Amino acid sequence: MFSSFPADPPAIREPLHAPVAQLVRDGVTEGIHYGSVVVLGGDGQVEFQLGDIEAAFYPRSALKPVQAVAMVRAGLPLDGELLSLAAASHSGEERHLAGTRRILELAGATEDDLRNVVDLPYDPVVRDAWVRAGALPSRLAQNCSGKHAAMLYTCRLNGWPLDGYLDPGHPLQKTVAETVEDLTGQRIARVSVDGCGAPLFSVSLHGLARAAARITTAAGGTPQARVADAMREHAEMASGSGRDVAALMRAVPGLLAKDGFEGVEVAALPDGRAVAVKISDGANRARIPVAAAALARAGVDPELLTEFAGEPLLGGGEPVGRMRPVRALDPVASPARA
Numbered sequence: 254m255f256s257s258f259p260a261d262p263p264a265i266r267e268p269l270h271a272p273v274a275q276l277v278r279d280g281v282t283e284g285i286h287y288g289s290v291v292v293l294g295g296d297g298q299v300e301f302q303l304g305d306i307e308a309a310f311y312p313r314s315a316l317k318p319v320q321a322v323a324m325v326r327a328g329l330p331l332d333g334e335l336l337s338l339a340a341a342s343h344s345g346e347e348r349h350l351a352g353t354r355r356i357l358e359l360a361g362a363t364e365d366d367l368r369n370v371v372d373l374p375y376d377p378v379v380r381d382a383w384v385r386a387g388a389l390p391s392r393l394a395q396n397c398s399g400k401h402a403a404m405l406y407t408c409r410l411n412g413w414p415l416d417g418y419l420d421p422g423h424p425l426q427k428t429v430a431e432t433v434e435d436l437t438g439q440r441i442a443r444v445s446v447d448g449c450g451a452p453l454f455s456v457s458l459h460g461l462a463r464a465a466a467r468i469t470t471a472a473g474g475t476p477q478a479r480v481a482d483a484m485r486e487h488a489e490m491a492s493g494s495g496r497d498v499a500a501l502m503r504a505v506p507g508l509l510a511k512d513g514f515e516g517v518e519v520a521a522l523p524d525g526r527a528v529a530v531k532i533s534d535g536a537n538r539a540r541i542p543v544a545a546a547a548l549a550r551a552g553v554d555p556e557l558l559t560e561f562a563g564e565p566l567l568g569g570g571e572p573v574g575r576m577r578p579v580r581a582l583d584p585v586a587s588p589a590r591a
Contacts, residue, residue: 259434262442263309263457271304273532273582274539278566278574286539288516288532290582291462292551295525299459301550303581306459309442310531313513314342316433316454317400318480319464323432324407325476327425331356331403336483337490339403342396342512344493345374345383352490353398360406367392368419369401369449376493397449404451421452430454436464436477448514462529465521469509481509497541497561504557505548518544526551538564538576546578 268289276284289304299306321340325331331339335352343349357363372395374380383394392398404425408415413424420426421444429452434440437460447453456464471477484491485507488499498512501520510520516532518540528547532539545561563576 259437260439262440263307263455263460265309265442265455268308268310268531268533269305270531270533272579273303273530273543274576274578276566276574276576278568280574283566283574286532286534286536286543286576288530288539288543289458290531290543290547291459291529292547293462293466293525293527294551297463297466297525301547302459303579304531306529307457309455310458311445311447311453311455311515312461312519313447313453313515313517314397315461315511315513315517315519315529316456316464317342317513318468318484318509318511319433319436320400320429320451321403321480322436322468322476323429324403324425325479326432327407327428328410329403329407330410331406331483332479333483334487334490335399335403336480337487338399340480340484340511341399341491342375343399343490344376344496345379345394345396346376346493348490349399349493350393353393353402356399356402356406360402360409362402362405362409362415364391364393366405366415367398367401369395369397369451371395376495379493395449397447397451400451401449419450419452426452433464436467437461438463458529458531461517461519462521462527465509465511465519465529466525466527469507469521469523469527470525484511485509501541501545501561504560505553508548508553510544512540516540520544520548522551522553542576543578543582546582550582 270287273288274286291306292301338352375396442455468477488502492499507523515535518530521527542563545558565572566574
């Protein structure tokens with residue numbers, strides 16, 4: 254079971270990653286991706302691990318559900334689509350922009366109050382259409398704008414200054430840090446700055462999986478349950494049309510999942526089973542096949558995960574191989590199916 258008191262921070266060291274996936278072309282291993290994987294059982298115990306699950310690392314956007322929980326604990330009244338957007342790495346679709354505008358309106362703020370970076374939409378199709386229309390990069394279009402708008406709303410509700418809301422010493426970010434330590438069960442090892450400009454908290458892969466499990470097993474109506482429900486019910490708001498993380502939540506009943514840059518994926522089921530994956534070189538092509546294999550190791554029916562086995566490797570336009578998880582992650586070796 255989980256302790257009520259955060260443990261010491263994870264060690265800052267070069268992670269001892271292990272091979273987690275192979276790129277195989279016509280029976281020959283053409284490439285190997287290293288990384289780390291952890292699978293937790295419903296009792297919170299580690300049932301499977303590969304690589305280094307205790308070294309300090311940056312979860313990147315996979316930590317957004319925890320940040321959203323912190324804001325709900327601080328009084329953020331959002332639910333449904335808008336709460337899902339508050340935990341999103343969105344694609345920049347019109348629904349994401351409209352939702353962010355709505356959160357800003359509720360906060361009595363404008364796009365000028367946002368302090369995330371200026372960027373084009375994340376989704377390639379949306380981005381191309383944006384450029385063709387002559388639209389410029391903006392804070393609204395950047396994939397973290399929903400989270401930043403929710404941060405402004407949380408500040409407004411608490412009487413905290415909007416200026417400096419990204420400073421680690423700001424009351425908002427102190428609240429987020431406390432929630433990170435509470436849900437991961439460990440002290441933060443180091444604070445950096447994420448790509449969007451928000452504070453980025455270093456924990457362990459084990460701690461990230463533990464946080465996801467605590468969110469999905471929380472009692473109904475709690476901040477954790479509200480975030481989990483919103484993201485599962487509005488998966489496309491937390492990501493976008495055609496995104497693999499949304500498809501994964503639709504495919505596996507009750508699953509909460511979140512991706513992060515640099516090859517991070519976390520997922521948890523309502524009974525507390527959870528997995529977390531870090532691909533050492535940040536390769537997106539290995540992230541979802543390894544995560545799917547880890548979910549099979551956790552007991553999810555492999556038939557539900559077939560579409561996440563990885564894109565075929567093409568030669569001359571024809572399939573000649575694919576990305577495949579290493580044998581230790583073979584779904585055939587997984588425990589009893591869900």
